[in-house]
Amino acid sequence: MASPHRVALVDIARTIALLAMAIFHFTYDLELFGFAPRGTMASLEWRLFAQAIAGSFIFLSGVSLVLATKDSPIKPQKYLRRLIMIGLAAIAVSVGTYVANGAAFVRFGILHLMFAASILGLLTLRSSFWVSGLLGALIVALPHFTDWPLLDDVNWLWLGMTKAAMPAMVDYTPLIPWFGVFLLGMALAQWIAHSGKWSVIAQLINPNNRRVQIASWPGKHSLAIYLIHQPVLFGAVYLARIISG
Structure with a gap:
């Protein structure tokens, strides 16, 4: 039986985002080892693809924060344990990345953003x-309308x-505007909860179906896969480079 706090549609959406991320990193590795033309990842299409992937993970994280607590208060011990894992x-x-990329290491990437957003998101968790939604839209728009x-x-x-x-960085996901995307995900989940539609959405896909479970x-298990997939892909492409000479 599926957990009452899990919705198969949300889990599958996260799986699709993971697949897109694996495609992006695999292509990055192909370029790094000379299997793809130089400058491939710097093209507009791939940069937009990267932003779409990051946005989908962050948005779904906002949805998940609300979904996990919609029927019960946060369990501090469990929540703190997850925060420590993300941190x-x-x-x-x-x-x-410092070992692998030197000065281009990740100073504030998507996991750093997730850690901060998981704390800051608690401020509006029980709000309307x-x-x-309004705060999220404001944060997303902020860089385009003001200068500090x-x-x-x-x-x-x-x-x-x-x-x-800015120094070179292989991943950069600052609070502004990305925390706004997190809040927009929370707003959608809160609106669905307010409308009493989560049960309807949960029934759209049968979580007990074998294909759905796969x-x-x-x-x-998105966090574990996020951490493991790139070393595996990197190692595979590196091995192919050695074999191919």
């Missing part, structure tokens, strides 16, 4: 959906409002 994973990504000279320093890169020359499995 340690973020540190591991920073350290790992329009509060999360006082924060115009590379030390504020985690916030996302700096205009200073398609949902990666989405249920």
Whole structure:
């Protein structure tokens, strides 16, 4: 029996996002080892693809925060344990990319954003959906309508409002505008809960169907797959490079 806090449609959506992410990183590795033309990943299409992947993960995380607590209060011990896991994973990504990429390491990537958003999102968790939606839209739009000279320093890169020359980074997902995307995911989930439609959505796909369970499995273990998939792909392409000479 599926958990009352899990919806197969959301898990499958996360699986699709993981598949897209694997395609992106595999192509990145192909270019890195000379199997794809130089400059492939710098093209507009691939940059937009990367942003769409990041946005989908962040949006679905906002949905999941509401969905996990819609029928019961947050269990502090369980929530803290997950926060620690995300925080340690973020540190591991920073350290790992520093070893692999040197100065282009991840200073504030998607896992760092997820860690911060999981804490900040609690501020509007019990608010009306329009509060999360309005605040989320404002944060997404903020970079296009304002400039903060006082924060115009590379030390504020985690916030996302700096205009200073940025160091090279293989992943950069600052609070502004990406926390806004997280809040928009929360707003959608809150609106669905307010409308009493989660039970309807949960019944759209039978979670006990074998094919559905297979398609949902990666989405249920997204953090582990996120951390493991790139080293596996990198190693496979590197091995192919050695074999091919």
